[in-house]
Amino acid sequence: xxxxxxIKNAFSDLAIDxxxxxxxxxxxxxSAESVFENSLVFCTKLNFVDLALKSNAGGIVVPQKIFxxxxxxxxxxxxxxxxxxxxxxxxxxxxxxxxxPYRDYSGGGRHPSAVIDPSAMVDPSAFIGPGVVLGSQxxxxxxxxxxxxxxxxxxxxxxxxxxxxxxxxxGSRVKIGSRCEVASHTIIGKxxxxxxxxxVGNHVRIPHQGWVILEDDVHIGACNTIDRGTFGETRIGxxxxxxxxxxxxxxxxxGKGCLLTxxxxxxxxxxxxNFVVTGGNTVIGGHLHVTDGVNLAxxxxxxxxxxxxxxxxxxxxxxx
Numbered sequence: 001x002x003x004x005x006x007i008k009n010a011f012s013d014l015a016i017d018x019x020x021x022x023x024x025x026x027x028x029x030x031s032a033e034s035v036f037e038n039s040l041v042f043c044t045k046l047n048f049v050d051l052a053l054k055s056n057a058g059g060i061v062v063p064q065k066i067f068x069x070x071x072x073x074x075x076x077x078x079x080x081x082x083x084x085x086x087x088x089x090x091x092x093x094x095x096x097x098x099x100x101p102y103r104d105y106s107g108g109g110r111h112p113s114a115v116i117d118p119s120a121m122v123d124p125s126a127f128i129g130p131g132v133v134l135g136s137q138x139x140x141x142x143x144x145x146x147x148x149x150x151x152x153x154x155x156x157x158x159x160x161x162x163x164x165x166x167x168x169x170x171g172s173r174v175k176i177g178s179r180c181e182v183a184s185h186t187i188i189g190k191x192x193x194x195x196x197x198x199x200v201g202n203h204v205r206i207p208h209q210g211w212v213i214l215e216d217d218v219h220i221g222a223c224n225t226i227d228r229g230t231f232g233e234t235r236i237g238x239x240x241x242x243x244x245x246x247x248x249x250x251x252x253x254x255g256k257g258c259l260l261t262x263x264x265x266x267x268x269x270x271x272x273x274n275f276v277v278t279g280g281n282t283v284i285g286g287h288l289h290v291t292d293g294v295n296l297a298x299x300x301x302x303x304x305x306x307x308x309x310x311x312x313x314x315x316x317x318x319x320x
Contacts, residue, residue: 001025002096004059004080007088010095014088016064019071020078026058029093040080042089046070053077061085101163101181103127103145111148126158129166141178156189159216173209173228177216183244185223188212192227192250192268206230208250215239215256221246227268237274255292279313 004022008015030039032048038058043049049070052060059078062070067081082088094100110122111130120138122128129148134140139157146152147166156170159178164170168182171189182188189212195203210229214220215238224242227250228234234248237256246264248254254266255274264278267286272278276290279298284290290306297313297320306312311320 001027002092004078006096007080007092011088011091014082014084014091015080016083017067017081018078019074019080020059020076024058024078028097029089030057040092042085043070044085049073061088101165103163104129104147117154135172147184153189171212171228173211174214175211176214177218177238179216180214180218180220182220183222183224186220186225188214188220188224188226189228190225192230194230194250194268210234210251212236221262224248243280249286261298 003025004018026040027038030036030041032041032043032051035041035052035055035057037056040059041052041057042061043052044063046066049060049062053073059080061080061082063085064081064083071079105127110128113130114128114132116134117136119136120134122140123142125142126140126144128146131149132146133151135152135154137155138152141158141160143161144158145163147164149166150164150168152170153172155172156174158164158176159180161178162176162180164182165184167184169187174189191208194206196206197203208228208230210231211233212226212228213233213235215236217239218236219241221242221244223244224246226234226248229251232251234250234252236254239256240254240258242260243262245262246260248266249268251269252266253271255272257275258272259277261278261280263281266284269287270284272290273292275292276294278296279300281298282296282300284302288302288305290302291309293309294306295311300313300317301315302317313320
């Protein structure tokens with residue numbers, strides 16, 4: 001249960017004004033299409049407002065620009081003004097309804113079935129779930145969470161408040177920053193795909209000695225594979241989010257604040273700048289660079305450097 005006064009106290013820059021009682025409690029948050037009794041509905045357009053007004057919602061959040069018009073239709077319902085209803089919705093749910101990322105703390109702070117190397121350093125406030133394996137010289141920082149049956153191999157580090165969900169493999173030589181999240185069935189720190197070749201065509205593996213670095217606030221989706229560097233590092237910049245089934249090869253560099261959707265494949269030593277968005281099943285060739293702020297449509301194929309900020313798509317790649 002929560003009310004506008006609590007929302008306003010928590011997010012004063014996003015909850016601007018309220019028509020109706022600021023102390024009336026809401027039971028939760030819903031969309032205009034799936035309202036339940038006394039829920040708070042976040043709307044971005046007047047047609048959604050009209051739909052919510054016909055329901056048993058307790059209150060409605062609308063953009064500032066339509067607050068006056070929406071309030072005139074509100075009747076007895078509470079109407080709230082926000083400059084960014086979607087952002088306010090995300091923060092309201094996280095604060096008052098459902099915390100993310102999900103953490104299952106059953107079994108206590110350090111489960112007896114966990115296998116922890118004597119040289120590993122685990123902060124007393126960290127949670128280590130059932131069946132977890134921590135290798136030699138692993139470091140788990142304060143309030144970190146390692147879910148059941150995950151493996152953290154030698155010399156790797158998990159930062160403060162980071163969440164490693166169940167069934168994740170963090171290979172050796174991986175540094176994960178603070179407040180990161182890694183979803184299930186992801187492998188970080190796998191040896192990269194690199195081979196030397198002899199005169200008759202046999203392939204000889206090149207050992208990869210480098211690291212993977214995840215900066216703070218990085219979210220990695222399920223079933224990702226991120227390879228460690230051959231000599232240097234593979235790096236994911238602060239605040240970048242990846243969808244499910246993304247592959248980032250050895251020595252790649254991803255800037256800060258990027259959104260990488262499902263199916264992205266980055267070949268070895270490629271790089272993308274800050275705040276790049278990639279559509280589904282995009283492919284970026286090896287040793288190429290995509291500059292800051294580029295948007296790539298779904299199924300784009302990048303075969304040359306992109307030096308100009310714009311929207312691109314297709315194969316061959318063209319400006320949109």
